[in-house]
Amino acid sequence: MYSRMIPRLQISLYHKTLRVAVCVFACVLIFDSGLFSNVTKSLSAGTQMYLANAVGVYVGVAATDVNMLTAEITKLEQERDLAISEREIAVGLSGPSRQTDTSTFILSIIVFILLVLIITNYALDYSRARARLFKNDSKLPQRA
Numbered sequence: 001m002y003s004r005m006i007p008r009l010q011i012s013l014y015h016k017t018l019r020v021a022v023c024v025f026a027c028v029l030i031f032d033s034g035l036f037s038n039v040t041k042s043l044s045a046g047t048q049m050y051l052a053n054a055v056g057v058y059v060g061v062a063a064t065d066v067n068m069l070t071a072e073i074t075k076l077e078q079e080r081d082l083a084i085s086e087r088e089i090a091v092g093l094s095g096p097s098r099q100t101d102t103s104t105f106i107l108s109i110i111v112f113i114l115l116v117l118i119i120t121n122y123a124l125d126y127s128r129a130r131a132r133l134f135k136n137d138s139k140l141p142q143r144a
Helices: 013-033 038-054 065-091 097-139
Strands: none
Touching: 013 038, 013 097
16 A cells, blocks of 8 residues: 555656766766875876867967067076976975866866756656646545
8 A cells, every 4th residue: 555655756868867977977076086096186187287288279470580589588488487387386386286176166066966956856756746646546436
């Protein structure tokens, strides 16, 4: 009798897709955050930096005195900036952790939203099936 009162929830492709999406994003979040190993965190940061630097545009111009001087000035400024960033990294002021924290935060938000969707979906399915069950029970003849 009790088994008739508990409605069977729908198991559709949508439900399966949501569950798989949550599992995939949770695994990526664990990998990106470095929860089990700090190596995965640094690997993720390195991969993100590589992908960010992989896209580029190259343009060539004819060499003139002005272009050569501008190129030398730019080269000196880049060397100075590189030296400053190396000193900051050595002191611990900057590093790839800020970017990893941002990606971990974004992945956490996505996993949370997917979990909320799954819970809401199952709650609505349960309430709809329960209402349908009570509707069918009210149509049954009553025994005296």
